[in-house]
Amino acid sequence: MGDNPGAIEVLLVEDDPGDVLLTREAFEDNKVRNNLNVVGDGEEAMAYLRREGRYADAPRPDLILLDLNLPRKDGREVLSEVKADPELRSIPVVVLTTSAADEDILRSYDLHANAYVTKPVDFERFIEVVRQIDDFFVTVVKLPGHRSGSGPRSLPQEAKFPKTV
Numbered sequence: 001m002g003d004n005p006g007a008i009e010v011l012l013v014e015d016d017p018g019d020v021l022l023t024r025e026a027f028e029d030n031k032v033r034n035n036l037n038v039v040g041d042g043e044e045a046m047a048y049l050r051r052e053g054r055y056a057d058a059p060r061p062d063l064i065l066l067d068l069n070l071p072r073k074d075g076r077e078v079l080s081e082v083k084a085d086p087e088l089r090s091i092p093v094v095v096l097t098t099s100a101a102d103e104d105i106l107r108s109y110d111l112h113a114n115a116y117v118t119k120p121v122d123f124e125r126f127i128e129v130v131r132q133i134d135d136f137f138v139t140v141v142k143l144p145g146h147r148s149g150s151g152p153r154s155l156p157q158e159a160k161f162p163k164t165v
Helices: 017-029 042-049 075-084 102-110 123-140
Strands: 008-013 034-039 063-066 093-097 115-118
Touching (some): 008 042, 017 034, 063 075, 063 123, 075 093, 093 102, 115 123
Parallel strands (some): 008 034, 063 093
């Protein structure tokens, strides 16, 4: 786990440095208390999730925020692999992308995404969307515990998260 006891682990899979920065700022502005880890493409995401190579000691995420349009392996492939893997399928995946195309929305839900959110272009609206994701997936719902026997996870309020992996 990261430096915040009681915080959840969030994996952001995003290749656009601007969107990574916006997401980080939105979480900080909302005083979201979690450990945000960022990877920049689909292959890196799967290496992180499977704890391969430099990610051997990576924490298991409690929530994945996944862009669809990624280099090397797109988000649809990542989503498909995550939901097909018995060790990973219980991790909630929120597709957070610029695409509002019906086919992307339908395909994501067909692949068992837990939610599909279109990224707002306005920063203030983006902050609100991140707050709503936090409120729902972190404060309202109970996240599955890690397979090591811990129970459901919930998040204490107020704090910030450390830097990325």
